[in-house]
Amino acid sequence: MKEVDFLKAAFREYYFKMSDRVEVPEHIEEREFGYQNFEGVMIRHLSFRDGGDLRAFLLREVPAGVYCSPARYTDPTLPMEEKGWKEADLIFDIDADELECKCWNEYRYWICESCSAIHKGAKLDECPTCGSGRLRPVNFVCDECIKKGLGEVSKLLEILKEDFGVKEGDVKVYFSGNVGFHIHVKDERFKGLGPAERAEICDYLMGRGLMPEVLGFGRGMPLASRWRDRVLDSSSLAELKRMYRKMGYEGFRSWLERVALEAGARIDPSVTIDVHRIFRLPGTLHRKSGMAKVGVRGLEFDPFRDAMPFGSEPVRLFVERSPRLDFRGEAFGPFEREEVELPKGLAVYLVAKGVARPL
Ligand SMILES: [Zn+2]
Ligand SMILES: [Zn+2]
Structure with a gap:
């Protein structure tokens, strides 16, 4: 090991x-x-x-x-x-x-715990190389x-x-x-x-359960909430009233749910x-x-x-697979099954990610 x-x-x-x-x-x-x-x-x-x-x-x-x-x-x-x-x-x-990111295709790997093959991209149920179901995700950011x-x-x-x-x-x-x-x-x-x-x-921070009542629509009691201002940041009250008439109570409520997802914190x-x-x-x-x-x-x-x-003293490694990574102003990789010399900080990172081994 x-x-x-x-x-x-x-x-x-x-x-x-x-x-x-x-x-x-x-x-x-x-x-x-x-x-x-x-x-x-x-x-x-x-x-x-x-x-x-x-x-x-x-x-x-x-x-x-x-x-x-x-x-x-x-x-x-x-x-x-x-x-x-x-x-x-x-x-x-x-x-x-x-949080969905355009890098997911480039920066997500699945390592097969049975045959050590590394697969890139979307989640797999089984290893395309050996058929094993034991796949470990590797997440770079x-x-x-x-x-x-x-x-x-x-x-x-x-x-x-x-x-x-x-x-x-x-x-x-x-x-x-x-x-x-x-x-x-x-x-x-x-x-x-x-x-x-x-x-x-x-719930409050995520805007869960945000109801049309917050804007004075519907039959319930309007709750005093800063969420009213947050919704009004996106559209005027007149515009929201038009939307409410068009969408109806339920339609407007699901629209509010989407607003809350955007404006609330994804904790x-x-x-x-x-x-x-x-x-x-x-x-x-x-x-x-x-x-x-x-x-x-x-x-x-x-x-x-x-x-x-960890700093930049050189470390020799065998890298199974790594995307291009920027380490303190310098770009390294992408690497695929090759021996490389990398700054220690990056070497520690790739070994910790399970995609490289020190030589
Ligand atoms: Zn990303
Ligand atoms: Zn496998």
Whole structure:
């Protein structure tokens, strides 16, 4: 398992030299930690006394993934029912990989776990080479995917600010380390909320259940909602009235649904609702990319520049298949079954993606 050794050595180097990049959460002793090792085993219900304790653990264990609870507990090491849940930050997950992108044909691969063949493009049920059903997806992201993800982030931030009055200083946006973004909201008003209330917030942010009544149409009570202005941003009230007369109540309602899908934030509600979930700890590395979960400032982000901690010393690799990738201003690839010398950052990335092996 040369690939695993190579990745583990890189992760060890990172935690040895750059452990100051790991974010130590406030009230660390009340957080539940978990980690995944390079054999794929997940271990949960851990806790650390302080940052030094956490860093010593990272160096000793060299985990493939490190997770921490946005929740605070009386005793985070006990079984879930006995931990004594106190509160949890509100967290949103936006998966850039879910937003349809023109790169899907170029940047999506399926690796056959039986014969190692790599197939490009749309999802397959079985391997065209050997017929096996064990196909593992490999997801690269392109600039466009990142841009789309950040577009969803900015919609979310806008609704949180305008409709919920969340202050900018209470929100932190992170690149998840692979293909998505995590938005951490530290606003005190949300901390004590349970799953049902968090589900309602998600519905609102996504514009779910937006009814014609919001514009004063139909028979129900018009709900006071900033969504009215959001719909009116797209068309005038007179125009909407004409549409309503033409489409009827149901037709107009489905039209509103599509508006909401566009104007709302495409978050994954199941992530926000689960108040016991653990999330990748900022500053730690992602097993499937070799990149770190890092803060995003503004809406300009280049994963290889901003999240890949490894540099440009040359590494020799055999690449099974890779699309063209831009690494810090230089283009590499596409490669297909060839030996190449690549900057370490890109080498770690391709090995983590499972499409290359070090020589
Ligand atoms: Zn196969
Ligand atoms: Zn893309």
